[in-house]
Amino acid sequence: MTLSLPSPPPARTRPLRPPADPARWPDVARLPRASALRTALARRIVEQALGRLPLRIRRESPAVPGQFTASDGRPTLVLHDPDAFHRRIGADGLIGFGESYMAGEWDADDLVAVLTVFATHVDELVPAPLRRLRGAWTRRRPVQDLNTLHGARKNIHRHYDLSNDLFAQFLDPTLSYSSAVFDALPAAHEDLVQAQHRKIDRLLDLARVGPGTRLLEIGTGWGELAVRAAARGARVRTVTLSEEQRTLAVERIARAGQSERVTVELRDYREVDGQYDAVVSVEMIEAVGAEYWPAYFGALRDRLAPGGRVALQAITMPHARMLATARTHTWISKYVFPGGLIPSREALAEQSAAAGLRIAADTGYGDHYAETLRLWRERFLSRTQDVHELGFDHAFRRMWELYLAYSEAGFRARYLDVRQLLLTEGDV
Known part of the structure; x- marks a missing residue:
């Protein structure tokens, strides 16, 4: 008699990850x-x-x-x-x-x-x-990543011109790529549109944007702030270096019926002229680079009409860490945001004062950015197949997941913060 022993259960396995493309990575x-x-x-x-x-x-x-x-x-x-x-x-x-x-x-x-x-x-x-x-273990930042007029266009292209469809996979319908301000935490996905509008409205309120306001926006994104400012009766000039963003922003502004009130230009902030009652810039300074902070704050000051107000939203980090990071080529600067640097609150105060501006209001929302990033990351991970079908390979998806998680962790640990600031020439 032959005794048949039962076969062992198959090992629980998963496919090995595909190797990274050596030409791309x-x-x-x-x-x-x-x-x-x-x-x-x-x-x-x-x-x-x-x-x-x-x-x-x-x-x-x-x-x-x-x-x-x-x-x-x-x-x-x-x-x-x-x-x-x-x-x-x-x-x-x-x-x-x-x-x-x-x-x-x-x-x-x-x-x-x-x-x-x-x-x-x-x-x-x-x-x-x-x-x-x-x-x-550290390298100096590449000279070619400096945000000269040519370098800034190249750096913005590497991130923001990846694909409008990619950003639509994880952002909410407003396509706002910056921290929301929630009514309560923790937040749900359905809260994100209202939270992004709350963030925008608080900035527009800081700048006192209303009927007839001449508003300059530095960093268009996909146009949501410009639309809401125009709906208040403002005349908006908004500038960006991203061709992909400008194309879609123009379309979205037209769909909102605000084309007569909003002009979207492919232009560097250093090339803008004129004076405005209000200037708004949302998480733009992080992409400027420390070498050009004087030019950025100088532009804010020069574009401001007498009695005007500047409303900024900016990510910040501790000053000592900022100084160390400024000298270092990091994973983020290599793969995600070439040429950028997150400022400290001390740097913001110093650069504002040097340009003849003072910080008249300063409010932090770090916990809200952690929630915003959590919602983005969850949505991105739920759309893996869609991202793949857009042509983004496995190494890119791992990179983007790490970027979103790394950023969220910075805010969870309070290593990072995000702040809304009002800058004025004198008394508010």
């Missing part, structure tokens, strides 16, 4: 050169740093995912390829950390939670005696 598709000593040093520093953080670390094959969730509630970082992970960090620091995620060499059970731990403990990741070696 050369530094993701291949591992960087790094000496054995440098890689070993990086491994030691990283493992010691991770050991001090409230995280769990798992090492496993990407083909057999296992269980991510930690029973004690700590978020879990899952290393599929620890050797590649440490080699990339040894060669390129935090740029390597991001490229390792794009390559699928690590994952997390809760990506935002893992990144929030890093953001909360950013000053503790490297022991103080080793911080002198920071230069070995």
